Amino acid sequence: MSRYWSETALFDWLRGKFGIEKPTALEWGEWSVWKRNTKAAHPIGYWVTETFPRIVDKIDRNTVGHIDNARYYLRNRFWRQTHVLPTGLPLGEYHDLDERILHGVMQGIVDYVEKELAWKSRWLSTEESKAVVWKSGRCPQLGLKYLEWEKGLLYDESWGMEPTDAKFGELTDQAQRAIDVLRLYNWWKTERPQRPDSHDASGWSQYCDDMDKKYGRDHFFESRDQETDEERARSRAALDKSHEIEAAYDAEDTAMLMLVVRIRKGLWT
Numbered sequence: 624m625s626r627y628w629s630e631t632a633l634f635d636w637l638r639g640k641f642g643i644e645k646p647t648a649l650e651w652g653e654w655s656v657w658k659r660n661t662k663a664a665h666p667i668g669y670w671v672t673e674t675f676p677r678i679v680d681k682i683d684r685n686t687v688g689h690i691d692n693a694r695y696y697l698r699n700r701f702w703r704q705t706h707v708l709p710t711g712l713p714l715g716e717y718h719d720l721d722e723r724i725l726h727g728v729m730q731g732i733v734d735y736v737e738k739e740l741a742w743k744s745r746w747l748s749t750e751e752s753k754a755v756v757w758k759s760g761r762c763p764q765l766g767l768k769y770l771e772w773e774k775g776l777l778y779d780e781s782w783g784m785e786p787t788d789a790k791f792g793e794l795t796d797q798a799q800r801a802i803d804v805l806r807l808y809n810w811w812k813t814e815r816p817q818r819p820d821s822h823d824a825s826g827w828s829q830y831c832d833d834m835d836k837k838y839g840r841d842h843f844f845e846s847r848d849q850e851t852d853e854e855r856a857r858s859r860a861a862l863d864k865s866h867e868i869e870a871a872y873d874a875e876d877t878a879m880l881m882l883v884v885r886i887r888k889g890l891w892t
Contacts, residue, residue: 628683629680634676637668638668641668641671641672642665642668643661643665650797653782657783658673660783703760709730710723710726710730711733725876728883729811729883732804732811732890733812735892736766736770736808737761737762737763737766738760738761739892740766740769740770741757741763741766742892743769744766745765767805767808770801773797773798773800774801774802774805776798776801778792778794778795779791800886803882818872821865821868825861825862825867825868826861826864827864
């Protein structure tokens with residue numbers, strides 16, 4: 624596996640000497656524009672900082688790279704386990720497929736932010752990345768910091784654009800995607816867990832408590848015929864409201880899953 628020598632501190636320093644500014648990230652396809660423009664403006668500097676490192680990469684891959692491949696295989700197979708989607712669901716309990724799909728996909732978003740983007744954020748601030756605390760290979764603080772940086776990416780001069788270009792000053796596709804990822808992350812971690820229980824919000828829980836006190840805890844099985852017409856109407860209204868809330872929750876879950884599907888091609892590191 625290549626070490627990507629062009630991204631090491633040595634070649635970053637050399638780029639500074641040649642007056643070359645290399646963006647931290649660009650949209651797919653924009654790198655070819657940057658390479659073409661940089662090669663034209665700094666032919667020697669480009670060869671030293673981009674072409675030569677690729678030669679070293681090739682040598683690396685065919686020597687010690689074989690050892691790296693084995694190391695990365697073991698890490699991905701037994702530690703990172705990038706071939707699976709953990710659900711985060713309680714162990715030892717049965718979970719239907721629809722629940723496993725929702726939790727697997729959303730836990731994947733959480734891991735993407737707290738692990739993968741957190742790792743990438745070290746490119747933005749080495750000092751800060753040393754100060755934060757990592758736990759079990761994740762750091763929410765750094766992942767969110769990276770998303771905040773992505774959200775501010777604009778189409779500007781760094782893209783080879785002029786102020787007269789139609790997209791100049793607009794958010795990039797990467798920024799738009801970061802906004803969606805942050806929305807998903809906050810929804811799953813904060814908003815969804817705070818949704819009121821449908822039985823509580825509909826009044827069904829209170830109705831059941833009131834009937835238990837009046838008729839006994841077994842009245843649903845033994846004495847529902849004792850309920851008054853008013854109590855039966857209250858029961859139907861509460862259940863209808865509960866079903867309405869549950870349907871809204873389900874629609875929200877589905878909408879968030881569809882959002883993941885729409886942006887999934889951009890969820891790579």
